[in-house]
Amino acid sequence: MADGNSEHQLFFVGAVGGMERKLVQESGIPFAAYHEVQAGPLHGVDPFTVVSSAAKLSLGALQAVNRLRGLRPGVALLTGGWANLPLALGARLLGIPIVIYLPDIEPGLTIKALQRFAARIATTVSESAKYFPAGRSVVTGYPLQRNRLQATREQAITRFKLNPSGKTVLVFGGSRGARNINIALGDCLPRLLDEGLQIIHITGDFDWERSMSQVEAYGQHPQYRPFPYLHEDMGLAFAAADLAVCRAGASTLAELPVFALPAILVPYPYAWRYQSVNADYLSDRGAALRLNDEDMASSLLDRIISLIRDDARLEEMRANSRALANAEGARRLADLLIEVGGA
DSSP, rough: OOOOTTOOOEEEEEEEEEOOHHHHHHOOOOOEEEEEEEOOSSSSSOOHHHHHHHHHHHHHHHHHHHHHHHHHHOOOEEEESSTTHHHHHHHHTTTEEEEEEEEESSOOOOHHHOOOOOGGGEEEEEGGGGGGGTTEEEEOOOOOOHHTTTTOOHHHHHHHTOOOTEEEEEEEOOOOEEEHHHHHHHHHHHHHHHHTTTEEEEGGGHHHHHHHHTTGGTTOOTTEEEOOOSSHHHHHHHHOOSSEEEEEOHHHHHHHHHHHEEEEEETTTTTTHHHHHHHHHHHHHTTTTOOOOHHHHHHHHHHHHHHTTTTHHHHHHHHHHTTTTOTHHHHHHHHHHHHTTTO
């Protein structure tokens, strides 16, 4: 990470056996090194797992101290998740300042526990300030990858071989996909194609084969563009779309507004309420509609068709979404880290 005439090295610390390694490898960010420490969940698990996790976290704290003593970072950035607990303890013991970044609107248990160690708390939106002591939080916005910000509709139309005069619906469920969304889309796909809609469908790697089996009759349809996963081209998928159907993970708070993209948000129902809060934030501001997971089978088709036929409402949602856009999240977060780290 460069700042003027100085050069900053970035190191990543994840949990042993976690999914972070794959994401870091795919990120394109030039980390100087990748490290792992032992960690495990303490909340919402059985007593045996609590005992096992406590032992892992104790070992992880020792590992973190050793890693941090060797790396001697100017600042530690924590984003939630149990892997951050041993890192926070290690940083605190060594006197390394901590910045916490909250991607969602409402903090979870880990961030609530760790906030007392933090010099500053960076948030995606100003509504998160109420969860922290006055003066401790600062709005940076969600850090987006540069290649996504540079995507244009013209490039997207070429990449996905779309009809520029047609309307396009982007359906996805996050990096791992969302089976319930895939099933609901598969059920209504024939009608959507009959409506003349172009569909970019990102199933997720884990549900690719099942999804393709469900829509086998339409797999080669000229208006249907299925993919197991998009990484480099995800920004182009946003740029191509007139409407998105997706979960309400933290990234949607930034990606949808940056592309002024109206959405039908389906919060993931089998976790705590992070996604429901995110979905309500966008829907309350007229940038999206919320649809509960259990209502997709009966309502998804009608919601898509009613929105896509209503140009005036789509334009209003597009304007409301654009008003929430913040494309400077990465720069502002980097500036905060440099400030707190004293570099």
